[in-house]
Amino acid sequence: RTRRQVAAAAEPVVLPDGRHVAVVANIGSVADARAAVASGADGVGLLRTELLVLDRDTLPDEDTQVADLREILEVLGDRPVVVRVLDAGGDKPVTALNLDNEHNGFLGLRGLRYLLVHPDILRIQLRAVLRAAVGHRVSLMAPMVTVADEVRSFRAAVEDAAESLRRDGTPFRMPEQVGVMVEVPAAALAADEICAVSDFVSVGTNDLTSYTMAADRTVTEVLHLLDPAATAVQRILDQLCAHAAAAGVPVAVCGEMAGMTEFAAGLVRRGVHELSMAPARIPVIKELLRDTA
Ligand code: PEP
Ligand code: MG
Numbered sequence: 001r002t003r004r005q006v007a008a009a010a011e012p013v014v015l016p017d018g019r020h021v022a023v024v025a026n027i028g029s030v031a032d033a034r035a036a037v038a039s040g041a042d043g044v045g046l047l048r049t050e051l052l053v054l055d056r057d058t059l060p061d062e063d064t065q066v067a068d069l070r071e072i073l074e075v076l077g078d079r080p081v082v083v084r085v086l087d088a089g090g091d092k093p094v095t096a097l098n099l100d101n102e103h104n105g106f107l108g109l110r111g112l113r114y115l116l117v118h119p120d121i122l123r124i125q126l127r128a129v130l131r132a133a134v135g136h137r138v139s140l141m142a143p144m145v146t147v148a149d150e151v152r153s154f155r156a157a158v159e160d161a162a163e164s165l166r167r168d169g170t171p172f173r174m175p176e177q178v179g180v181m182v183e184v185p186a187a188a189l190a191a192d193e194i195c196a197v198s199d200f201v202s203v204g205t206n207d208l209t210s211y212t213m214a215a216d217r218t219v220t221e222v223l224h225l226l227d228p229a230a231t232a233v234q235r236i237l238d239q240l241c242a243h244a245a246a247a248g249v250p251v252a253v254c255g256e257m258a259g260m261t262e263f264a265a266g267l268v269r270r271g272v273h274e275l276s277m278a279p280a281r282i283p284v285i286k287e288l289l290r291d292t293a
Contacts (some may be wrong), residue, residue: 009040009283013290015268022274023286026254028052031076035279041287044079045202045276046141046254047072049125049207050086050094057094059121065128073136080137080176082202082252082276083129085122085154086144090207091218097121106207110180111144113128114122116153139177141202146184148193154178155197156180157217181254183207190237191243201244202276205255209233228257241270250275261283265292 007255013021024043025036028051036044050067053059060068088094089110097104099116106111115122129140155178165172182188184206194201206229210217212232216224227233244251252274257263259277264285267275272282275285 003230009286011040011286012042013286015289020273021268021289022080022252023282023289024082024252024274024276025279025282026276027072027279030071030075030281033072036064037075037077037079039279039282041079041279041282043082043137044076045082045252045274046096047081047083048087050092052089053086053094054092055095057097059124062124062128062131065125066131069128069132073138076136077153078137079146080139082139082141082179083123083175084141084143084181084291085112085115088114092145112142112150112154113144113146115142116150116157119157120158122136123127123161123164127165127170127172130158130161130174131170133173133175134171136173137265138173138175139200140175141178143204144183145180145194146186148197150196151180151194154180175286182240183211183255185212185236188240191240192247195244195247195249198249200250200252201240202252202254202274203237203240203272205233205237205257208236208255209257211238222254228255228260228263237267237270241272245271249272261285261288266283271284 013023022042024045025041026043026046027033027036028048088097089099089104090106093099093217158178177199178200179200181204182201187194209226209228213225241251250273253267253272254276258275259281
């Protein structure tokens, strides 16, 4: 990385038409948060909270979750951070939850689906996020959303968590925004319904590509099908962006595609306002957007 890239990385990207594009980080640890800041991230577009609990024997209690989140948020200061609630299942085996390969596989009880049938786990995590958010700019995001009703349930759970903290007299801060990941083709194709109940959408192109192409992310022999340039994936992205634009809902992309030089500018041309990626990709993509957008 050149010295020029490092200096430029800290500056926000402004396109020739005056539009700002947030170039933000995907993180899952305090070390990642430090790397994000060092790379000049404008914020965090995806905090994968399951990575904080992946190999623990039991889920950490609420106070421990608050402490873990605070440690990360303190590194990020006043940068906006999108916290994703637990995405357990699929390719993410959370030991503490005793998941089953079939039942909690890619098409099973995964992500928000799992949390909605385990409301106590969701409630504790939401309370922890709202408590840790004091003094920071935190938004919430749900993974693996399929239909709008799930988003309504998620929002109700956020309200319930806030209400319980209010009753307890525990200090908390409401999330700036409550959004969802679009990574299931059904959610992308019915994005008008999803957008009606979401403050923002963030496209998980890893899973969206996988589900669209019916190709498992973990099976080497079908990896060639996991191509975001595939016609079907491109059409789904077009539809999603058109629906979101019509609804006036901002679109972010937090799958690997956001950090790939061959796709980043195309996403921005579609109206995507935020690209979230591994910290190491941030200086490269910022420079590319300044030069080509
Ligand atoms: C995705 O699916 O694109 C995504 C960002 O989520 P994850 O990779 O954590 O499933
Ligand atoms: Mg995903």
